[in-house]
Amino acid sequence: MKKKKKSQPSKIRKAPFVAIFVFLVLGAVGISLGEPSRVLEQAKQICLSCIGIG
Amino acid sequence: MDFVRKWVQALFFLITNGYWNFPVTRGIYQGPLKVICSPGLNCYSCPAATSYCPLGALQQLMAGIRLALENGQIYVGFYVIGAMGAIGSFVGRMVCGWACPFGLFQELLHKIPSPKFGIWRPLRFIKYALLLFMVFLLPLFAVDAFGFGQTWFCKYVCPAGTLEAGLPLLILRPGLRESLGLLFLNKLVILIFFIVWAVLASRPFCRTACPLGAFYALFSKIKLVKLRLDAERCTHCEACHAVCPMGVHFNESPDDMECISCLACSKACKFNAISLEVGGLPLSNQVPYRPEKAQLEQ
Numbered sequence: 001m002k003k004k005k006k007s008q009p010s011k012i013r014k015a016p017f018v019a020i021f022v023f024l025v026l027g028a029v030g031i032s033l034g035e036p037s038r039v040l041e042q043a044k045q046i047c048l049s050c051i052g053i054g
Numbered sequence: 055m056d057f058v059r060k061w062v063q064a065l066f067f068l069i070t071n072g073y074w075n076f077p078v079t080r081g082i083y084q085g086p087l088k089v090i091c092s093p094g095l096n097c098y099s100c101p102a103a104t105s106y107c108p109l110g111a112l113q114q115l116m117a118g119i120r121l122a123l124e125n126g127q128i129y130v131g132f133y134v135i136g137a138m139g140a141i142g143s144f145v146g147r148m149v150c151g152w153a154c155p156f157g158l159f160q161e162l163l164h165k166i167p168s169p170k171f172g173i174w175r176p177l178r179f180i181k182y183a184l185l186l187f188m189v190f191l192l193p194l195f196a197v198d199a200f201g202f203g204q205t206w207f208c209k210y211v212c213p214a215g216t217l218e219a220g221l222p223l224l225i226l227r228p229g230l231r232e233s234l235g236l237l238f239l240n241k242l243v244i245l246i247f248f249i250v251w252a253v254l255a256s257r258p259f260c261r262t263a264c265p266l267g268a269f270y271a272l273f274s275k276i277k278l279v280k281l282r283l284d285a286e287r288c289t290h291c292e293a294c295h296a297v298c299p300m301g302v303h304f305n306e307s308p309d310d311m312e313c314i315s316c317l318a319c320s321k322a323c324k325f326n327a328i329s330l331e332v333g334g335l336p337l338s339n340q341v342p343y344r345p346e347k348a349q350l351e352q
Binding site: 013017027028034035036043047054 | 140
């Protein structure tokens, strides 16, 4: 018979909020550097070698 | 809940593949929505794709980092990694279970009647190696004379790209068939391999080879929305083991990196020991546990 662990009381975890904030800041830095235009430029083209053709 | 999940999966499939004019244009969507990150694995060369695939975009940025820096453009992947990290911190691999078109495809394949098999658990480490080498290191360091790398995972492995982009484009543009070679044959074999495997085993690509799943798995402990185990209610009956499509033993490792939060275990648990939480707080009030009722149900 396995010993049962005690349930911990619910408390708000801060780590996910910190992580979300950090990555949103990172994304914002990318936007300020103009990365979305590069991503859009790539995504608009068919990359044949990327899909195994050509 | 599985019914709701199927609808959410279908909705995400339609949102991320919402360009239905492609049979007329015989090309891909080229509008501004393609600046938005697709949460799941969805090739942006797919004719119907309306958003960018984070893995494809990341490899392209890694492959072109030298040329970009030489031109004074600091395109090092902050925007893409920021989007992927924010999604990962928010829901982690819940994306795999609820929003990935290729995950849905594998689930549908697995419904085909056939003998079913498990997947040897150590194979899960392959996807972390693919993430590190084929998404980051090889595109970054294996460069040609001009300093440009390749999109290694897309080019040599990704079966989603073959299914969603390669095959449809060959149908739409017959002229492309002349360019086919060993590279496409290699990708076709990989696609067929995973299709057959998905019929026989649950979500083999997600479990062994998806670098996007590997990236989201890094957030399994800290993600905002996750499943929680009420250890007091858990009787270790192992009902959650049998139903998990990812081979997770939830009562033994509630923060397992393979968990896609599909809620199959939550439904199977008669003791209400598994529930969703958001930031540490339970999403709904659980029904009080009554041992006599649970015994009757057994």
